[in-house]
Amino acid sequence: DAKTTQPTSMDCAEGRAANLPCNHSTISGNEYVYWYRQIHSQGPQYIIHGLKNNETNEMASLIITEDRKSSTLILPHATLRDTAVYYCIVRVEGAQKLVFGQGTRLTINP
Amino acid sequence: EPEVTQTPSHQVTQMGQEVILRCVPISNHLYFYWYRQILGQKVEFLVSFYNNEISEKSEIFDDQFSVERPDGSNFTLKIRSTKLEDSAMYFCASKRTHGLARGGGINEQFFGPGTRLTVL
Numbered sequence: 001d002a003k004t005t006q007p008t009s010m011d012c013a014e015g016r017a018a019n020l021p022c023n024h025s026t027i028s029g030n031e032y033v034y035w036y037r038q039i040h041s042q043g044p045q046y047i048i049h050g051l052k053n054n055e056t057n058e059m060a061s062l063i064i065t066e067d068r069k070s071s072t073l074i075l076p077h078a079t080l081r082d083t084a085v086y087y088c089i090v091r092v093e094g095a096q097k098l099v100f101g102q103g104t105r106l107t108i109n110p
Numbered sequence: 111e112p113e114v115t116q117t118p119s120h121q122v123t124q125m126g127q128e129v130i131l132r133c134v135p136i137s138n139h140l141y142f143y144w145y146r147q148i149l150g151q152k153v154e155f156l157v158s159f160y161n162n163e164i165s166e167k168s169e170i171f172d173d174q175f176s177v178e179r180p181d182g183s184n185f186t187l188k189i190r191s192t193k194l195e196d197s198a199m200y201f202c203a204s205k206r207t208h209g210l211a212r213g214g215g216i217n218e219q220f221f222g223p224g225t226r227l228t229v230l
Contacts, residue, residue, distance in 0.1 A: 043114070043201045043221030044153060085147075096141070096166045097155040098219060 004088045007103060014023040018075040020104050022088030031090045031106075036098070037106045039084040044100070047073065066109045090107040112136045114222035116202050122228045126191050131225045133202030141205040142185045143219060144177065146170070146198040153201070159185065178218045192229045199224040 005023040012018040024033065034049040037062075048055055048062045055062045061074040075082055087103040115134045123129050135142050144156040157167040159177050176188045185204075189196055203219040 038153070041147075041199060041224070043203070043224050046218040046221075049218075088153065096158040097143070097168075098145075098153075099155065100153040102152060 004090055004101055006086075006088050006101065006104045008102065009107070011076075011107050011109055012078050013076070014080060014108050014110050015077055018078040018082065018106060018108070020073040020075075020086050020088075020106060021070065023070045024088070024090045027068050027090050031092055033062065033068075033071050033099070034089040034091060035060070035062065036087045036089065036100075037084040038087070038103070039081075042050045044087065044098075078106075080108050080110065082106065114202055114204055114220050116200075116222040116225050117165030118225060119223070121200045121227070122230065123192055125229055127192055129189050129192055129227065131187045131189075131200050131202075131227070133187070133204075133222055134183055136206070136220055137183070137203065139204035139206045139220075139221075141165075141207075142177075142179070143203040143205075144187045144199045145221075147224075148195075148198045149200065156187070162215055176209065189227075192227075194229050195230045197227055199226050 003026060004077050032049050032051050035047040036044040037047055038044045046055055048060050048065055050062045052064055052068055062071060064071045085103040085105050089098055115135055117132045121129055143160040145153050146156055147153045154170060155168050157171045157177055158165045162179060174190045178186050201224045202222045205219045
């Protein structure tokens, strides 16, 4: 699976959009971009994933650049409960394991 | 909403003792996983299980570890002789299917709340 690079930490004000970047310059054509988050030692939680088109669900939006070398997870109206570590993971569809990096520690401030 | 459950939430054991961590995956899921997270470190994959056999395991998953699906609903992780360095959060996860052809399909792993294992 391709390697990803994320900032160690970010802050965002409550109610604002949180934009979390991820670099995956070595991504190959059959690899998807997945985002998970982990709220304070709870089990990781799936957020969203995509291949090359932008995706949106009830939790977030995923913007993938045209060359697929980077992506941005957008939480449109961040709340205090969105404070968590966010993991960007690149993997082949059907791959069994998730390989977690250090992720980005996002703190939502009141 | 269906969820993965794990018991106990916290297990304290003496070094050298056997422990069994229990998980009840989501009922129509077919793929099962164990991960662990040592305090302050990354979440690490241990093992995946499908069709009553291990499909993949990491270097961490040595002979001291075993998994079982004894009754069609539970999924267990056994550590035969615990070591101090086995102290960690252990997460169970399950997934419904291998994934569909369209856009990744239903290929999400759902995680349980974890069992905190403390080895003294």
